Amino acid sequence: MSATSTPASGLVRSRATGALAPLLGAMLLGVVVLFGVGFSGISVAHNAAHDVRHANNFPCH
Amino acid sequence: MLFRRVIVCALLVGLCAGLIHSAVQRLQVVPIIAAAEVFESALEASPPSHDHAAHDHGDGAWEPQAGFERTAWTVAANVLASIGFALLLVPALAAWDRTRRDGGGASIATGLLWGAAGWVCFHVWPALGLPPELPGEASAPLGARQAWWALAVACAAAGLSLLCLVRAPWRLAGLVLLALPFVIGAPHLDGAPFAAFNAEAAAQMAALKQRFLVATAIASAVHWLALGALSGAAVRRWLRPLLLDASPGGAVGGGTRP
Numbered sequence: 583m584s585a586t587s588t589p590a591s592g593l594v595r596s597r598a599t600g601a602l603a604p605l606l607g608a609m610l611l612g613v614v615v616l617f618g619v620g621f622s623g624i625s626v627a628h629n630a631a632h633d634v635r636h637a638n639n640f641p642c643h
Numbered sequence: 644m645l646f647r648r649v650i651v652c653a654l655l656v657g658l659c660a661g662l663i664h665s666a667v668q669r670l671q672v673v674p675i676i677a678a679a680e681v682f683e684s685a686l687e688a689s690p691p692s693h694d695h696a697a698h699d700h701g702d703g704a705w706e707p708q709a710g711f712e713r714t715a716w717t718v719a720a721n722v723l724a725s726i727g728f729a730l731l732l733v734p735a736l737a738a739w740d741r742t743r744r745d746g747g748g749a750s751i752a753t754g755l756l757w758g759a760a761g762w763v764c765f766h767v768w769p770a771l772g773l774p775p776e777l778p779g780e781a782s783a784p785l786g787a788r789q790a791w792w793a794l795a796v797a798c799a800a801a802g803l804s805l806l807c808l809v810r811a812p813w814r815l816a817g818l819v820l821l822a823l824p825f826v827i828g829a830p831h832l833d834g835a836p837f838a839a840f841n842a843e844a845a846a847q848m849a850a851l852k853q854r855f856l857v858a859t860a861i862a863s864a865v866h867w868l869a870l871g872a873l874s875g876a877a878v879r880r881w882l883r884p885l886l887l888d889a890s891p892g893g894a895v896g897g898g899t900r901p
Contacts, residue, residue, distance in 0.1 A: 601741065601886055604646035605734035608653065612730025619724040621789055625704030631720035632706075632778075633713070637672045637859055638724060639766055639775040641788035 645885050652877040653733045657726030659873055664725060664866035665718045671858040673717070676778060679851050682844050683779030725870065732761055732874045737882045739808070749878035758871015759864075760803055766863040768799035768821075772829030775859045777852055781839060783830035795824040 619631050620640035628635070628642075635642040707713040736757055740748040747753070769792045776782055798820045805817030836852075837845035 601645060602738070604649060605738050607646055608649040608730050608734045611650070612653070612727045612734075615723060615727035615730060619720055619727060626706075629704060629706035630716045631724075633668075633673060633676055633717045634720040634724055636676055636776060636778065637668050637721075637862060639770050639773070639792075639859060639863070641773065641782075641785055641792050642776060643778075643782070643785065 645882075648881060648885060649734055649737065650730075652874075652881055653729040654726055656733060656870060656873040656877055657729035658722055660729065660866055660869040661722030661725030662718070663869045664862060665721045667862045667865045668717075668721065669714070672855070672862050675851055675855045675858055679777040679779055679848060679855075682840060682848055685844070686779060686839060725866065728761065728765065728867075728870055729874060732757060732870055733878060733882070736874050736878045737886060740878055740883060741886050749875045749883065751872045751875050754871040754873070754875020754878075755868055756871070757874065758867040758869070760807070761870060762864050762867035764796055764799040764803060766860065766867070768824070769795040770856070770860070771795075772824060774852075774856055777848065777855055779840075779848065780836045780852070781832055781834065782836065783832050787830035791824065791827070791829045794827070795829075798823045 618627065620635055620638065622628065632642070634640075707716045736749050736754065739757075743749075772795055773782075773788055773792060782788060802817040802820035802823075805814045805820065809817075835845070837848045840848055
């Protein structure tokens with residue numbers, strides 16, 4: 583059965599994928615935030631989050 | 644609408660869990676870091692004998708003053724990291740909840756299980772190859788350790804997901820993924836991690852390291868269980884109604900479950 587064979591199934595598909603994009607987008611944002619806190623090589627970011635990097639087992643120094 | 648609500652949920656969950664983590668960390672992790680830095684400072688004050696022992700904070704770069712300022716930045720960075728973890732956990736839990744229309748989806752209880760899985764992925768798996776480091780400890784090049792850390796976390800997350808969420812026989816491929824980081828092997832130095840210190844200081848640093856491994860594991864476990872429980876409650880209370888509207892079943896039924 584084709585997922586786009588009827589207008590109704592097309593509606594179902596668009597609603598299902600419609601929920602996936604915001605969830606994946608939020609996860610991508612999470613990766614960016616974690617990179618900034620734990621991996622960023624900028625000295626100021628490293629110094630501000632120094633104890634957090636050690637305590638959270640992010641590789642440091 | 645859904646994206647905005649996921650972000651708000653992650654901010655709230657991350658703030659609460661980050662503050663809990665900061666409190667636990669302040670009690671039993673930070674004192675060990677401070678003790679190690681006493682040895683590290685003494686080492687830096689003496690003539691350099693080992694290239695890797697130099698604790699590089701960036702020459703002349705700003706760093707928080709000891710005391711309130713450093714604590715405040717640590718709490719802020721903890722909360723930010725916690726929000727980052729929540730931005731991964733909340734959407735994952737929400738996506739799983741959508742598949743559990745027969746009941747038994749997101750709740751505080753199932754959130755605790757997801758939190759435990761997060762602890763295994765983000766703390767236990769990388770720590771098995773690269774144990775948490777003390778300031779002043781010599782280790783392999785930073786880039787190699789960061790790459791292996793990311794590999795360990797990704798493999799643990801993918802491997803556990805396959806084993807726990809997939810019903811087909813190929814779920815066993817998750818075992819291969821779980822083993823992969825250790826087959827490749829974590830980057831390590833050939834020498835001892837505290838070789839730059841004199842014998843007495845090295846012995847004390849080694850003892851601190853043992854305490855540090857336990858303290859960080861406990862603090863991280865508390866953090867992840869808080870993240871999981873709060874995420875489970877947030878998904879159930881605030882995201883499920885939206886997700887029901889967006890799901891195939893919701894196109895007909897809609898509404899919220901009790």
